[in-house]
Amino acid sequence: MTHALTDDAVTKDGCAIRASGVGRVFAGTKGHQVIALDDVHLEVAEGEFVSLIGPSGCGKSTLLRIVADLDHPTSGSLTVFGKSTHQARVDQDYGIAFQQAGLLPWRTVAANVGLPLEVHGVARSDRQTRVEELLELVGLTDFARSYPDQLSGGMQQRVAIARALAESPRLLLMDEPFGALDEITRERMQAELVRICSETGAAVLFVTHSIPEAVFLSDRVVVMTPRPGRIIEIVDSRPTAGHARDDEFRDAEEFFHTIARVRELLHGGPVAAARGVETR
Amino acid sequence: MTAPSAWARFAVRALLGTGGVLAVAGLWEAYKALGPDTGVVVHGVVVLPRTTDMAMPHVWDMLHKFSQPVNIFSGHQTVGSAVLDACVFSLKLAATGWLIGVVVGFALAVLMARFRLAESAMLPWIVLSQTVPLIAIAPLVRRWGSQIHIGGWTWTSENSVAVIAAYLAFFPVAVGALRGLRSPDATHLDLMHAYGVGWWRGLVKLRLPASVPYLLPALRLAAASAVIGTVVAEVSIGLRGGVGRMIIEYAQSAGGDPAKPWAPIFGAIGVGLVAAGAVGLIGLLLRPYRRGEAS
Amino acid sequence: MSLAATERAEATLRMRPLRDARFTTLLAPALLGVATIGLWQLVVDVFNIDAFIVPSPQSIWSEFLDSRSSIWHGMLGTGRNALYGLLIGAALGILGALVANAVKVIDLMAVPIVAALSVVPIVALAPVLYTMFGAAANTARVIVAALTVIIPVYVNTLRGLRQVKVVHRELMHVYAARPVFVARAVTLPTASPYVFTGLRIASSLAVISALIAEYFGGPVDGLGKAITTAASSSNYPLAWAYVLGSILLGLAFYVVTLLVELRVARHSSPSTSTVSL
Numbered sequence: 001m002t003h004a005l006t007d008d009a010v011t012k013d014g015c016a017i018r019a020s021g022v023g024r025v026f027a028g029t030k031g032h033q034v035i036a037l038d039d040v041h042l043e044v045a046e047g048e049f050v051s052l053i054g055p056s057g058c059g060k061s062t063l064l065r066i067v068a069d070l071d072h073p074t075s076g077s078l079t080v081f082g083k084s085t086h087q088a089r090v091d092q093d094y095g096i097a098f099q100q101a102g103l104l105p106w107r108t109v110a111a112n113v114g115l116p117l118e119v120h121g122v123a124r125s126d127r128q129t130r131v132e133e134l135l136e137l138v139g140l141t142d143f144a145r146s147y148p149d150q151l152s153g154g155m156q157q158r159v160a161i162a163r164a165l166a167e168s169p170r171l172l173l174m175d176e177p178f179g180a181l182d183e184i185t186r187e188r189m190q191a192e193l194v195r196i197c198s199e200t201g202a203a204v205l206f207v208t209h210s211i212p213e214a215v216f217l218s219d220r221v222v223v224m225t226p227r228p229g230r231i232i233e234i235v236d237s238r239p240t241a242g243h244a245r246d247d248e249f250r251d252a253e254e255f256f257h258t259i260a261r262v263r264e265l266l267h268g269g270p271v272a273a274a275r276g277v278e279t280r
Numbered sequence: 281m282t283a284p285s286a287w288a289r290f291a292v293r294a295l296l297g298t299g300g301v302l303a304v305a306g307l308w309e310a311y312k313a314l315g316p317d318t319g320v321v322v323h324g325v326v327v328l329p330r331t332t333d334m335a336m337p338h339v340w341d342m343l344h345k346f347s348q349p350v351n352i353f354s355g356h357q358t359v360g361s362a363v364l365d366a367c368v369f370s371l372k373l374a375a376t377g378w379l380i381g382v383v384v385g386f387a388l389a390v391l392m393a394r395f396r397l398a399e400s401a402m403l404p405w406i407v408l409s410q411t412v413p414l415i416a417i418a419p420l421v422r423r424w425g426s427q428i429h430i431g432g433w434t435w436t437s438e439n440s441v442a443v444i445a446a447y448l449a450f451f452p453v454a455v456g457a458l459r460g461l462r463s464p465d466a467t468h469l470d471l472m473h474a475y476g477v478g479w480w481r482g483l484v485k486l487r488l489p490a491s492v493p494y495l496l497p498a499l500r501l502a503a504a505s506a507v508i509g510t511v512v513a514e515v516s517i518g519l520r521g522g523v524g525r526m527i528i529e530y531a532q533s534a535g536g537d538p539a540k541p542w543a544p545i546f547g548a549i550g551v552g553l554v555a556a557g558a559v560g561l562i563g564l565l566l567r568p569y570r571r572g573e574a575s
Numbered sequence: 576m577s578l579a580a581t582e583r584a585e586a587t588l589r590m591r592p593l594r595d596a597r598f599t600t601l602l603a604p605a606l607l608g609v610a611t612i613g614l615w616q617l618v619v620d621v622f623n624i625d626a627f628i629v630p631s632p633q634s635i636w637s638e639f640l641d642s643r644s645s646i647w648h649g650m651l652g653t654g655r656n657a658l659y660g661l662l663i664g665a666a667l668g669i670l671g672a673l674v675a676n677a678v679k680v681i682d683l684m685a686v687p688i689v690a691a692l693s694v695v696p697i698v699a700l701a702p703v704l705y706t707m708f709g710a711a712a713n714t715a716r717v718i719v720a721a722l723t724v725i726i727p728v729y730v731n732t733l734r735g736l737r738q739v740k741v742v743h744r745e746l747m748h749v750y751a752a753r754p755v756f757v758a759r760a761v762t763l764p765t766a767s768p769y770v771f772t773g774l775r776i777a778s779s780l781a782v783i784s785a786l787i788a789e790y791f792g793g794p795v796d797g798l799g800k801a802i803t804t805a806a807s808s809s810n811y812p813l814a815w816a817y818v819l820g821s822i823l824l825g826l827a828f829y830v831v832t833l834l835v836e837l838r839v840a841r842h843s844s845p846s847t848s849t850v851s852l
Contacts, residue, residue: 293683293686297686297687301688318665318709319709326708326709330709334709336707400600400604401607402604403604405604405608408822410783411825411826413702413818419806425627504693512698513785515790521673531702531703531706538706541702548695552691552693553694555694
């Protein structure tokens with residue numbers, strides 16, 4: 001998992017993602033056009049954790065899909081580690097996790113985690129070692145031989161994250177990966193993600209509609225509005241020096257303060273003081 | 281980049297569909313023109329057909345046949361109108377068989393949905409029932425029927441054909457309706473339970489509407505099966521008047537007129553398509569219940 | 576959370592004790608079968624019904640034992656035609672579905688042909704097929720069986736190929752996986768339960784249609800010919816014994832297909848593992 005950091009392809013500009021003037025227009029029925037993204041400028045540094053937040057229809061998922069080369073901008077340009085998104089995909093510069101775990105039901109947990117390695121022709125023995133490492137990382141060593149339908153939703157999502165990490169990517173794309181989980185599992189998964197990120201040093205682009213989740217995980221929170229999808233502000237949510245992202249941080253003054261700030265932006269004006277956990 | 285209108289899509293589909301039929305006809309003629317007269321024989325087995333006019337008449341000859349008189353004795357009646365008459369006759373029998381099959385199949389499905397024991401006891405036999413070669417029991421059905429006299433009413437060969445059609449038609453309905461009746465989400469079942477609704481009212485309020493997406497394809501399959509059953513039963517019982525018997529009669533005269541047996545075969549296809557189309561109309565009426573239908 | 580609820584329901588279904596499952600899946604249908612046969616025998620005995628109306632199970636069984644070698648011979652003859660037909664039809668059906676799935680134009684062109692083939696009684700083609708391929712060979716019968724098989728296999732395979740989930744397709748896209756790998760890792764495993772549904776329907780259809788095709792001509796080596804011969808010489812218990820043989824043959828085809836399916840597709844979605852169309 002260290003080979004990503006020592007990778008010789010050092011990024012030219014120190015940026016994992018660089019979007020400038022990105023727009024995406026969908027053709028609707030009968031000539032109507034839907035502007036999903038409008039003039040988006042965003043830079044994600046290497047090793048940085050950036051969340052995209054906003055109501056549905058604000059284009060946050062579209063932006064992530066463009067980064068993943070699952071969609072293409074109709075205007076502007078977007079590069080991943082200084083390359084085109086297509087090249088970055090071919091070079092496998094990123095790992096991805098969706099809202100649905102998307103595991104193959106006929107494969108064991110181990111075979112699911114090893115899937116990307118298998119696609120890219122990693123030898124069986126190397127694959128095995130790596131899969132064991134990954135399963136230990138997400139705490140599922142005992143379930144290597146289980147099938148996805150035997151796991152709970154949270155466990156399935158952990159398998160999906162292990163799969164996303166399989167090739168030690170320097171960039172992780174996560175599209176509401178905890179969206180379908182209950183609050184308790186969700187907080188535990190968030191803590192695990194923080195740990196995994198600090199261990200791997202990967203940059204993360206994280207789509208969510210939960211304010212506390214975005215604030216807890218991110219270095220910066222990108223707040224977006226719909227129709228047309230735009231960035232209205234980028235909020236710095238790094239814990240101040242001396243604070244770690246742990247359960248204590250969830251009760252910290254600055255945590256609530258940042259949450260209130262993000263919420264204010266989303267509602268387009270000041271709102272009653274945050275009470276914390278009930279917001280999702 | 282606007283989405284094409286429904287009409288444009290329909291036109292494309294119709295055009296391509298016609299193209300498909302023409303492609304088959306073209307393939308037929310191309311092989312007939314290029315293939316060897318004796319057919320392609322591999323290790324003594326005829327793999328591709330003979331190409332003589334006797335074995336493979338021209339497509340246009342088959343179509344032309346419809347406008348010609350049935351035979352020299354029949355006067356004005358053309359093959360086309362004779363086939364049409366036979367088709368109407370068979371379609372009526374198939375419709376009767378379909379109706380019986382739907383009622384029986386649905387009753388079985390409700391029984392199996394109500395009692396799990398009924399399902400496990402009966403379902404294997406229902407599946408097994410379709411491995412019985414229909415044609416073998418067709419003469420027996422007629423013989424059983426001929427024993428039945430109720431008042432002034434006697435069992436006819438037509439009734440036997442309808443019963444045999446029903447024997448094929450009930451199967452898809454029983455299986456499809458069972459799946460449909462079992463399809464409601466656990467949430468909805470819990471909801472009904474919370475409302476204090478009994479099984480039978482739950483059947484009407486929840487299971488029945490939920491079964492529609494499964495039922496409609498089953499009804500369509502049943503219609504096709506009923507037509508197949510009718511034709512096969514007509515052949516094996518020897519009932520005159522329908523398109524099944526006509527296929528045999530015309531095939532016997534194929535020696536002098538190879539294009540003739542194709543006319544009732546096209547007729548049989550027509551009957552099947554009309555039957556399936558009629559069931560499709562039922563689907564239009566039930567449209568609100570078809571949201572989220574698995575295609 | 577309806578999803579969680581159904582998951583739970585399925586889990587409990589899977590965890591049903593083996594003893595319980597044994598009773599409902601094996602004993603219940605067996606009991607029903609025995610009861611039906613018993614009642615049949617009783618009715619024939621009590622009302623003294625003539626064999627030409629319905630022979631008793633006992634007389635059918637004794638005929639079956641007496642003529643088991645000729646029944647076996649007939650099963651081999653019909654079974655061979657049905658098997659060739661099943662294999663050819665399945666291969667063509669799967670291949671056709673793969674092509675139709677890849678090329679939209681061909682898919683649309685095939686629609687009316689598939690619709691026509693699925694409603695036409697294929698066996699009615701037997702007379703013209705005998706003139707096309709010769710009445711002395713079994714080719715026409717194999718083709719009748721193959722044509723019957725193609726449609727359910729094609730329709731179900733095509734449906735299966737379309738079940739590939741968006742997540743899985745996008746995942747493969749993100750991995751920049753090659754088409755062969757996508758087919759092997761995602762498309763075929765997704766489609767396989769549907770392919771087997773088609774094959775299961777087709778398996779017994781192949782036997783029936785191969786058998787019925789014998790009624791329209793061709794050489795004398797199958798169950799269909801044997802049934803007519805026995806019936807026309809008024810040996811009804813023997814005719815029924817041949818019918819029994821044909822049921823066993825159809826059942827054998829069905830069960831073998833089922834066993835192959837159980838071996839191949841063990842962990843695909845549980846909802847498709849029951850009897851379906």
